[in-house]
Every structure is written in C-alpha cells, then in structure tokens.
Amino acid sequence: MTTNMLIAGFGGQGILFSGKFLAYEGLLEEKSVSWLPSYGPEMRGGTANCSVIISDTPVGSPIVSTPDILIAMNMPSLDKYENETVAGGKVFVDSALIDRKLQRTDVEAYYIPATKLANDEGLTGLANMIMLGYVIAKTGIIPFENVDRALLKVVPASKQHLIESNKKALELGYNYAE
Amino acid sequence: MSEKVLMKGNEALAEAAIMAGCRHYLGYPITPQTEIAAYMAKRMPKVGGTFLQAESEIAAINMVIGVSAAGKRAMTSSSSPGISLKGEGLSYLAGCDLPAFVVNVQRGGPGLGGIQPSQSDYFQATKGTSHGDYHMLVLAPDSVQEMVSMTFKGFDLADKYRMTVMLLADGTMGQMMEPVSLDMGEVKEYDKPWAVTGTKCEREHNVVNSLFLKPEQLEVKNFERFEKYNYIEENEVMYEEYLMDDADICIVAFGIAARVSKTAIDMARAKGIKVGMIRPITLWPFPKKALRAAADKVKSFISVEMSMGQMIEDVRLATECTKPVLLCNRVGGMIMTPDEVLAKIEEAQKTGGNN
Numbered sequence: 001m002t003t004n005m006l007i008a009g010f011g012g013q014g015i016l017f018s019g020k021f022l023a024y025e026g027l028l029e030e031k032s033v034s035w036l037p038s039y040g041p042e043m044r045g046g047t048a049n050c051s052v053i054i055s056d057t058p059v060g061s062p063i064v065s066t067p068d069i070l071i072a073m074n075m076p077s078l079d080k081y082e083n084e085t086v087a088g089g090k091v092f093v094d095s096a097l098i099d100r101k102l103q104r105t106d107v108e109a110y111y112i113p114a115t116k117l118a119n120d121e122g123l124t125g126l127a128n129m130i131m132l133g134y135v136i137a138k139t140g141i142i143p144f145e146n147v148d149r150a151l152l153k154v155v156p157a158s159k160q161h162l163i164e165s166n167k168k169a170l171e172l173g174y175n176y177a178e
Numbered sequence: 179m180s181e182k183v184l185m186k187g188n189e190a191l192a193e194a195a196i197m198a199g200c201r202h203y204l205g206y207p208i209t210p211q212t213e214i215a216a217y218m219a220k221r222m223p224k225v226g227g228t229f230l231q232a233e234s235e236i237a238a239i240n241m242v243i244g245v246s247a248a249g250k251r252a253m254t255s256s257s258s259p260g261i262s263l264k265g266e267g268l269s270y271l272a273g274c275d276l277p278a279f280v281v282n283v284q285r286g287g288p289g290l291g292g293i294q295p296s297q298s299d300y301f302q303a304t305k306g307t308s309h310g311d312y313h314m315l316v317l318a319p320d321s322v323q324e325m326v327s328m329t330f331k332g333f334d335l336a337d338k339y340r341m342t343v344m345l346l347a348d349g350t351m352g353q354m355m356e357p358v359s360l361d362m363g364e365v366k367e368y369d370k371p372w373a374v375t376g377t378k379c380e381r382e383h384n385v386v387n388s389l390f391l392k393p394e395q396l397e398v399k400n401f402e403r404f405e406k407y408n409y410i411e412e413n414e415v416m417y418e419e420y421l422m423d424d425a426d427i428c429i430v431a432f433g434i435a436a437r438v439s440k441t442a443i444d445m446a447r448a449k450g451i452k453v454g455m456i457r458p459i460t461l462w463p464f465p466k467k468a469l470r471a472a473a474d475k476v477k478s479f480i481s482v483e484m485s486m487g488q489m490i491e492d493v494r495l496a497t498e499c500t501k502p503v504l505l506c507n508r509v510g511g512m513i514m515t516p517d518e519v520l521a522k523i524e525e526a527q528k529t530g531g532n533n
Binding site for chain 2 (some may be wrong): 020023024027032033034035036037039040059060061062063065153
C-alpha cells in the first residue's frame, strides 16, 4: 500500500514541517517514506507545498502530482490541486481560510476550520498540526498513539518546549473528528 | 549505528563528506544546493575543519586546488551556472592530477536558466567540462542514501586515482528527504608522496603543476592519464539493473529520472508489458558493456532524461545503434511524470521502437 500526499498552503503555515512530521512517523513505523518540498521563489511569501509518500514498498518517484490525500490550507492550493486528486481520494480543507466547498463529487471532502480553532484555543500558528490531527483521525495514515515520538524527532532540540503545544494541537484536531 | 534518520539530500551529502574525512569545504551559495554550504558552516568548526565562503565560484575551485595540492581532502559544490565558472579550475585539477570532490546539484539552463531540477549538464559533466583531454569520474545518485554512499565512495575514488570525482545530482535529489543510514565504515587513507607539504630539508621539492611546455613531455602525460582512464573504464563502472531478466524494452535513466521511471515500469508491468531498466550510477565511465549485452536481448531502448537528449547519444554509441532508442524527456526544470514515461513505454511496445 502506497499513500501519496500533497500538503499545500502559503509560506509560514508550517506546511513543510507538518509533512516532515508525517514522514518521520512513517519512518518510525518502518515504512518507506519520502518528503519533497517546493523550493521555488513561491516559498518566499507565496504558495508552499510538499509531497509526502508513505509506502510498504520502496518509493519510486518522490513527486506527488496526483495525491490520494490532499491537504489544502488556502484557496489557491485548493484551486490548483482539487482536480489533480485521484478519484476516491480524500481532500482536507481549512474551512476558516477557504470559503467554498469542493466542486468534485468523486472525492471525499473533509472540512475543519483549523486556523480559527488555533486562534480560539491560543494555538496560533499551529493550524497545521490541528489539521494533521484531523487527517490522522480520518485516514489512519499513522497511529495517533505514536505522535509523541515523531514530535521528538522533528522539533529541534532548542525548541523542545513547543512539543506540548504541538501535541495539544494534534489532539484538538483528532478530537474534532468525533 | 544502524538507526535511520530523515535527512535532506544536500545535508546528508555534506555529513557524508565530513565522515569521509573532508575538512575543507570551499564554496559559494547558489540554489538549489545552498543547504550544503549552510550545513558545512555549522558542522565544520565543530570537527576542526574549515568552511570558507569564497568571493566567487572561481575562487572556491582554486582554493580546492590549493588544499588538494597540500594533500588534504577538499570539496566544493555548486549548481549548473556555478559549475561553468569552475570549469577552468577543473581542467587545472586534471592537468595537475589532483584529487577533488565536486558536487553539481543541477538546475535548468542554459544561462542563468531557472532553479528547478534538470539533468542538462550531462554533456558538461561527462565530456566537455573545459579544455584539454581529460575525464572526471561522474557519480549519479538516485536516492538520499546514495547521495551519502556515493559521496563517501567519491572521496575514496578521487584519492585512489588522483582525479576529480563529480557527484551529479539535481534539485530534487538535493531537496528531498528520505530515511538514510550514515553507517559508512572506515575511511581508507592514501599515501600522498607528491603533496606539497614542506620538505623539512629532508627531500626534493614537490611541484604540482599543469604546465608542460615540451610537447613530448605533455604527450606522455596525456598518454599516462588515459592509461589510468582505461583502467577505470574496466574496473569502476557502476549500474543497477531493474527487472531486466525478461525485458523486451530497456529504459536507461539516472538520478530522479530513474526514480520516476521505476514507478512507470511498475505500472507497465502491471499491464503485462515486459520493461526493465539499466540505471547508470557512474555516468563516466558509462556502463557500455551492460547496454551492449542488453541490446542482444531487448527490442528497443528508451532514454529517459531531463535534457533535450544528451545521454541518448551514449546509449546509441554503447548499443552500436543495433536497436532503436526512443527519447522521453522534459526540460527547463520540468520533471516527467510516471504517466508520460508509461506512454513512451506503450509506444515502444506498439511500434517496436520504430516511429
């Protein structure tokens, strides 16, 4: 089984970080993983995206052009990638920043006002992790029980005090799914 | 230490260079390889090494000549336009028979081009970096793990043969993260009796030089160098075969194009098409014998590359034009999709490679 994910939004939302978190957890689960960021001028203030692949078999192309799971954290990202998502795929939308529904009917749509929840709960800047908690709940892409160990790996040593808030954000998103 | 860590290709490569005993990094920033310099700037002072951001690419490669002449492992890295600037120094390294490790994380060209991945420096790396009769050993990794293993091996080959080893990557290889093991084993040390290390009044002066005004002497130098190159062509070719046993169609691809091709091959196999791949890991020396042998078995070849068709010439030469060779390419920073490669495989299947 191979899951191709595309996480897209604007620079500063922690798009690349959330992708790295997922990839690291996949690695700790002893899966094959790859993480590939956009690195063009657009990452300096425009759209940012990253491809994450988690697979039971060696990863071939690390480039995700047709995602099984799309996470859209702003409107341009949804506009750009909605039609690229595979039929039967899952599309996650930050409904606090995207005020339209999906046009496609052959994919599963999930809406969570991640940015609003982050602001309301004093977790400003952690909409990415709220979204991920929700994605984990809806897809089972990685086991939620193990998020701690991946956080330890991806949060730099100098910023370990942020693990708690990241964990809180993940739980908020995870519980939102119920 | 067998635990795998998730690292960017550029950073993993830099760590591998340090593990290979490199203590001198001389560079100049350019996207998409700046992480190499950034990593070296952080790490080198901690291991007693030198990180130096030169005033230009040209200065950096000339510093590499100096460090190497003194018998130390040195490296520089850049991306396509920066490698062009280093051309003169690379020729001098060859003329002086000095070891060096040079990384090119390719981007689209010509000119300043763009900053997205490309493989259009194939000719430059394998044939025409700059003036004079010489080769560099060219390594083309297709994963972050190989970025590491080829860097480690590259330093060894450079010392072993007293020549430049170029690691030819691309923006994708540099920027992507994959699980990687940094367990590399022992560094082999080489005696360097030729190095300019000070005589201590105990021996004759060593001279490292590429100027030979007597043509008889310069000719001999060239002959000797090409004896070495012949030996390397016999002994250092590296390639990977993927599903070639029963293949009717043989893809030839390196680096990121090989990764995309692997996915396309799996898709084609699921449709019952017998396709495999020979992936050159050394671009020079090119795996000529493996391709010539494959030409007796397969019906056609497809060269998958992110250039207007550079490696395809070597595929045709290696196979002596005995079988058709199709080209599947994207350029300018665009990367072919598995679907595009699959379409070319299906075309080869339908036409036998004859358009």
